[in-house]
Amino acid sequence: MIVTRLVPLAATLTALLLALVAAGCGDEKSETSSAPPVTNIAMTPELTAAVDDYREYVADQADDLVQRTTEFAEAVKNDDIDEAKRLFAYARAPFETIEPVAGSFGDLDPRIDSRENDAVEEQDWTGFHRIEKALWVDGSTDGMDEVADTLVDDVKELQTQAKTVELTPVDMAAGATDLLGEVSKGKITGEEDRYSHTDLYDFQANVDGSKQVFVLLKPILEQNNPQLADEISQEFDDVYAALGDYKRGDGYVSYTELTDADTKKLSQSIDALAEPLSQLAANLQS
Amino acid sequence: MSITRKRFLVGAGLVGGGIAVGGVRGLLAADEAGADDGTGHIAFHGTHQAGILTPQQDRLHFAAFDLTTSNVKEVRDLMRAWTEAAAAMTAGALVGSDTWQPTAPPDDTGEALGLLPNRLTITFGFGPSLFRADGEDRFGLARRMPPALKPLPDLPGDEIDRAISHGDLCVQACSDDPQAAFHAVRNLARIARGVAVLRWSQLGFGRTSSTSQNQQTPRNLMGFKDGTNNITAEESDAVHRKHVWADSGDGADWMHDGSYMVTRRIRMLIEVWDRASLADQEQTIGRLKASGAPIGGSGEHDDPDFKAKDDKGMPLIPDAAHVRIASPDNNRGIRMLRRGYSFTDGFDDQLGQLDAGLFFIAYQRNPHKQFVPVQRRLGANDQLNEYIVHRSSGLFAVPPGIPDRPGRFIGDSLLN
Numbered sequence: 205m206i207v208t209r210l211v212p213l214a215a216t217l218t219a220l221l222l223a224l225v226a227a228g229c230g231d232e233k234s235e236t237s238s239a240p241p242v243t244n245i246a247m248t249p250e251l252t253a254a255v256d257d258y259r260e261y262v263a264d265q266a267d268d269l270v271q272r273t274t275e276f277a278e279a280v281k282n283d284d285i286d287e288a289k290r291l292f293a294y295a296r297a298p299f300e301t302i303e304p305v306a307g308s309f310g311d312l313d314p315r316i317d318s319r320e321n322d323a324v325e326e327q328d329w330t331g332f333h334r335i336e337k338a339l340w341v342d343g344s345t346d347g348m349d350e351v352a353d354t355l356v357d358d359v360k361e362l363q364t365q366a367k368t369v370e371l372t373p374v375d376m377a378a379g380a381t382d383l384l385g386e387v388s389k390g391k392i393t394g395e396e397d398r399y400s401h402t403d404l405y406d407f408q409a410n411v412d413g414s415k416q417v418f419v420l421l422k423p424i425l426e427q428n429n430p431q432l433a434d435e436i437s438q439e440f441d442d443v444y445a446a447l448g449d450y451k452r453g454d455g456y457v458s459y460t461e462l463t464d465a466d467t468k469k470l471s472q473s474i475d476a477l478a479e480p481l482s483q484l485a486a487n488l489q490s
Numbered sequence: 491m492s493i494t495r496k497r498f499l500v501g502a503g504l505v506g507g508g509i510a511v512g513g514v515r516g517l518l519a520a521d522e523a524g525a526d527d528g529t530g531h532i533a534f535h536g537t538h539q540a541g542i543l544t545p546q547q548d549r550l551h552f553a554a555f556d557l558t559t560s561n562v563k564e565v566r567d568l569m570r571a572w573t574e575a576a577a578a579m580t581a582g583a584l585v586g587s588d589t590w591q592p593t594a595p596p597d598d599t600g601e602a603l604g605l606l607p608n609r610l611t612i613t614f615g616f617g618p619s620l621f622r623a624d625g626e627d628r629f630g631l632a633r634r635m636p637p638a639l640k641p642l643p644d645l646p647g648d649e650i651d652r653a654i655s656h657g658d659l660c661v662q663a664c665s666d667d668p669q670a671a672f673h674a675v676r677n678l679a680r681i682a683r684g685v686a687v688l689r690w691s692q693l694g695f696g697r698t699s700s701t702s703q704n705q706q707t708p709r710n711l712m713g714f715k716d717g718t719n720n721i722t723a724e725e726s727d728a729v730h731r732k733h734v735w736a737d738s739g740d741g742a743d744w745m746h747d748g749s750y751m752v753t754r755r756i757r758m759l760i761e762v763w764d765r766a767s768l769a770d771q772e773q774t775i776g777r778l779k780a781s782g783a784p785i786g787g788s789g790e791h792d793d794p795d796f797k798a799k800d801d802k803g804m805p806l807i808p809d810a811a812h813v814r815i816a817s818p819d820n821n822r823g824i825r826m827l828r829r830g831y832s833f834t835d836g837f838d839d840q841l842g843q844l845d846a847g848l849f850f851i852a853y854q855r856n857p858h859k860q861f862v863p864v865q866r867r868l869g870a871n872d873q874l875n876e877y878i879v880h881r882s883s884g885l886f887a888v889p890p891g892i893p894d895r896p897g898r899f900i901g902d903s904l905l906n
Binding site: 245374377435438439472475476477479480482483485486488 | 591680683688
């Protein structure tokens with residue numbers, strides 16, 4: 205962040221001088237502009253291509269989500285608890301990579317991903333975490349057939365909507381930061397997967413989704429602010445390195461194995477990445 | 491469309507709406523720079539860093555940081571960026587650009603908008619681990635480590651929790667407005683991301699010392715007046731040079747006009763204290779609770795008479811009384827500039843008690859000749875130890891101040 209902040213500071217001094225000039229004209233009251241926020245930026249062929257590529261990525265993830273969730277649902281309906289547990293984090297991952305996009309589809313996100321306390325009524329609680337509780341807490345799939353079928357229907361609906369989603373480069377960039385916000389809020393606290401403790405799988409999926417946005421926009425950022433591009437690349441590497449300490453086999457250690465020192469380190473590495481990444485949207489135009 | 495907005499369009503080529511927020515406030519600050527005319531601007535630049543001899547403000551936000559970089563250039567860039575941000579915030583200006591764009595988070599977090607700085611000072615320090623940690627010369631600075639910054643030894647009675655102690659860098663933000671102090675630490679932590687992380691932090695809600703003769707002596711949470719004999723701004727430069735300011739002859743040229751800060755989070759067992767009789771409390775401290783006068787004296791500023799005896803021939807101020815053991819008279823004239831704060835972190839869930847006490851801050855020329863010998867005696871003999879526990883400890887070299895010149899930054903005498 206350091207370098208990227210020095211430039212605006214110099215700009216502030218200029219602003220102060222100009223403000224003094226304005227004050228000399230007796231015009232200081234007009235310093236506070238009320239221009240409406242404008243978040244659209246002029247599209248270029250490069251930006252259009254990045255958005256198209258990202259839409260393709262989202263669609264691919266949604267396809268994976270349907271396929272994996274179907275496998276997971278089969279295991280649940282076959283009452284194969286061990287297999288269902290094994291597939292839980294794997295099935296969810298493609299949802300976690302595109303969560304901000306999924307969140308824009310009405311109530312699909314809560315239907316697929318709400319936690320027990322998010323649901324208004326117990327009988328309305330559906331989705332991955334409802335089944336997670338059955339598998340890890342109840343040790344039984346009783347009553348889960350219908351929930352599993354509904355989950356498959358819901359991810360299929362997501363798959364359909366993903367094909368036509370409207371996206372702008374600013375949405376993409378904001379989504380990349382939002383995914384890291386998801387990590388800070390839910391995964392690093394162990395709140396997301398409170399029964400299975402597979403939070404680090406979701407952690408990686410969120411970071412993967414964020415990284416994908418960055419990779420697609422990076423050539424544009426390198427033109428406009430190469431220093432910021434380098435900084436973000438370096439911080440992504442650092443996050444993956446920090447996360448790598450907790451890899452076990454194909455997956456990750458249980459969240460319950462993390463100490464306070466572990467979660468602090470992971471959390472601070474996410475903060476170090478998210479801070480420069482939050483400047484991405486404002487640096488997409490030359 | 492404002493002037494600042496126009497400047498931004500020209501300067502950065504942004505197409506989109508920017509909102510200029512800082513113009514009027516920036517103007518105020520510019521007009522008032524260099525003078526505290528009641529709007530609460532304390533000059534950031536000077537021979538010494540502000541926040542030491544500055545008449546002590548009411549609120550504290552202290553933060554210690556650990557560097558996550560191994561590149562000394564990044565440390566230099568951080569100090570440069572921190573210096574610029576601190577100069578802006580203490581002047582009541584915004585951090586970074588005052589033109590906010592819809593697509594980016596504002597450079598300044600905004601909660602100090604419309605607030606005066608309320609005598610905000612931001613003081614920076616370097617911990618021993620910046621120079622050497624686990625025997626490693628991390629940044630090539632080990633040979634420049636001042637002798638006075640040698641880590642503090644274990645002291646009698648210490649129960650130090652490392653997790654809330656020490657640190658590579660520290661920031662002491664003081665203001666009469668808690669939000670101004672919080673805003674300072676928050677924004678500095680944000681600027682540091684990717685280079686340094688917060689290690690621990692402490693809020694203080696009320697000063698427990700006076701560093702000016704124009705200030706009333708405040709009471710600490712034991713209900714006693716504290717810091718009656720503190721070093722004050724009005725004392726002579728010779729006094730300050732003898733007790734507070736480091737000298738180039740002390741073994742580190744770059745620290746000339748700097749100082750050394752010791753911090754101690756002293757938890758008070760206030761439930762236990764509150765059960766002690768008035769006589770016990772007064773004999774523990776060696777002062778009268780209501781007036782602040784030393785036992786046997788009548789006014790707060792009376793010199794304690796350590797030779798006075800009661801009618802049974804016992805010392806009027808007991809041998810183990812805090813004021814006796816801490817007094818310069820009984821420590822070969824050792825003095826420190828204390829700048830402590832009362833704190834509470836709410837509730838101690840383990841003990842079911844209020845978590846409160848004194849966050850001790852003292853500035854001095856050499857902690858090993860000032861804080862350490864005094865604390866060694868206090869830790870071993872002070873009657874007050876029945877009611878307090880030192881849980882956090884910090885030692886920091888506070889580099890000299892800098893003139894308001896381009897290119898200068900706090901710590902440049904070390905890092906350049």
